[in-house]
Amino acid sequence: MAIITLTTDFGLKDHFVGSLKGTIYKELPDAKIVDISHYISPFNIHECAYVLENSYKNFPEGSIHIVGVDAEPTPENKHIALLIDGHYFIVANNGIIGLITSERKPEKVVEINIPNPDYGSFPVLDVFVKVACHIARGGTLEVVGKPFDALKDLREFTPIVSDNGNKIIGSVIYIDNYGNVVTNIHKKFFDAYRKGRDFELTARSTKISRIHNKYSDIINYDLDKEHRRGAGDLLALFNSAHYIELAIYKSDLNTVGGASTLLGLEFRDTVTVTFE
Known part of the structure; x- marks a missing residue:
């Protein structure tokens, strides 16, 4: 069955x-x-x-x-x-x-x-x-x-490229149970325009210049514990679906808050990537 x-x-x-x-x-x-x-x-x-x-x-x-x-x-x-x-x-x-x-x-x-x-x-x-x-x-x-041959397209899942390929204008498409903010910028799309360049990701007043592959990548285990970044710190990563996600490491949306509440981001809000 x-x-x-x-x-x-x-x-x-x-x-x-x-x-x-x-x-x-x-x-x-x-x-x-x-x-x-x-x-x-x-x-x-x-x-x-x-x-x-x-x-x-x-x-x-x-x-x-x-x-x-x-x-x-x-x-x-x-x-x-x-x-x-x-x-x-x-x-x-x-x-x-x-x-x-x-x-x-x-x-x-x-x-x-x-x-x-x-x-x-x-x-x-x-x-x-x-x-x-x-x-x-x-x-x-x-x-x-x-x-049937009249399937509707899903709008807003494709980011906009501007400034002659130097900027990607994306948006928030999903907020998960942890308050993590998922954007519509897929890794393949990001890599196609990055071309090895440095970048700056902007979400409201927050700016990030590094994207991790997993949550714990935020921790530098070569440093003493008191000098490491960790729980409560903001990071960007390519999530399991390969979209850029903003997260607060080990956050709890119901207590201290998550990336969505702490950054003030909601569905359809703008997130931009500028290549340098």
Whole structure:
């Protein structure tokens, strides 16, 4: 039985997530359901795209990913099902899938058109679950929809290059549980314009001239402990998804704060890299 994953902005206070799982189990008692996240910020398709892109690839091919963010159907927000990189995605055509399709061409895309759809206020349950269960039973995409070729792009994931290639203007796309700030500047993009030059990264009034590969790189173990940088200090690094991230080493967003609160950075705020 294929794995079915759930990524939503539903939270866990209400009945929504439980209803999804119960309906799946009623259809497929042996189903394997994995929660990726139910704490996507409400209707934040950029945040959802980042989480989805960096989680789906860790599942086996054939996995089915239900994406319940901004899923209400409208003439401009159609329901689609896709086969990409060996994985199935059931999602609204609102741009969420754009981060994945920017790197990989879909093998199949259909606009969902199931018989007698119940388009109520809970389309993830009424439509997406039905499609997921169909696929999990071995069904094909052709049965649930017709070919679709109007995928929406995801805006704001590509930084702007200015000053004849001497400056990258990026933005904050995600803030994690630690308050770490993830930008849309990917290592490949950064390296393509750096060309071995020195640089200065600016976020509000903060300036950084070094990017690490892991959090503990901030510590110089050749120095005595009292002279080292460490917990509570700011650093920039290429995170596990290879995007530039700003972090406070060993921070706690709920007590001392994280990079987002201490630097005053929020979703869509500007981060720039200037090459010298």
